[in-house]
Amino acid sequence: MTKAIYLEVSEKTEAAKKAGRRVSVSGMLKFLGVSRSGYLAWLHHVPSDTEKRHKAVKAKIQDIYDDSKQNYGAPKITVELRKTGEVILERTVGTYMRQMGIQCSVEQTMDDHHKRFRFQH
Numbered sequence: 001m002t003k004a005i006y007l008e009v010s011e012k013t014e015a016a017k018k019a020g021r022r023v024s025v026s027g028m029l030k031f032l033g034v035s036r037s038g039y040l041a042w043l044h045h046v047p048s049d050t051e052k053r054h055k056a057v058k059a060k061i062q063d064i065y066d067d068s069k070q071n072y073g074a075p076k077i078t079v080e081l082r083k084t085g086e087v088i089l090e091r092t093v094g095t096y097m098r099q100m101g102i103q104c105s106v107e108q109t110m111d112d113h114h115k116r117f118r119f120q121h
Contacts, residue, residue, distance in 0.1 A: 005032055006042045057081070057088065058096050065102055073097075073104035 009028055016023035029036050047055075064080045065072055072080070074094035081088050097103060 002034065002038070003042070005034055006039055008032075009034070009039060010043070054096075057086065058100060060084070060086070061093060061096055062100065062102070065097075065104075070102070071104055076104075 009025065009032070012028065013023055013025055025039070026036055029039055060081060061077055064077050068076070074090050074097055077097070078088060078090040078093045081093065
């Protein structure tokens with residue numbers, strides 16, 4: 001929520017500058033109920049190594065997902081990531097996929113489920 005507010009403040013400030021208008025960031029932050037120190041901290045934030053890794057892994061997941069024509073789910077994407085030397089759990093891949101709003105086709109998921117849990121008579 002706060003990140004969205006900070007982004008909105010930044011966008012409005014940049015738009016006002018381009019239009020040649022003066023804008024009071026402090027006034028805008030006060031109106032929105034956001035602290036100035038919090039906004040400045042967010043503005044000058046440098047991503048940590050962990051954040052950079054998460055972003056890189058998510059990009060790889062998106063590439064594998066797109067290359068599979070949006071058929072691969074977390075299990076297959078995990079296998080593909082491990083082939084490239086990535087150390088990652090299937091659960092983590094699934095979490096990232098949910099965060100990214102992507103999922104494999106329902107038919108593919110059901111096929112995998114039946115292959116894994118096929119009962120032998």
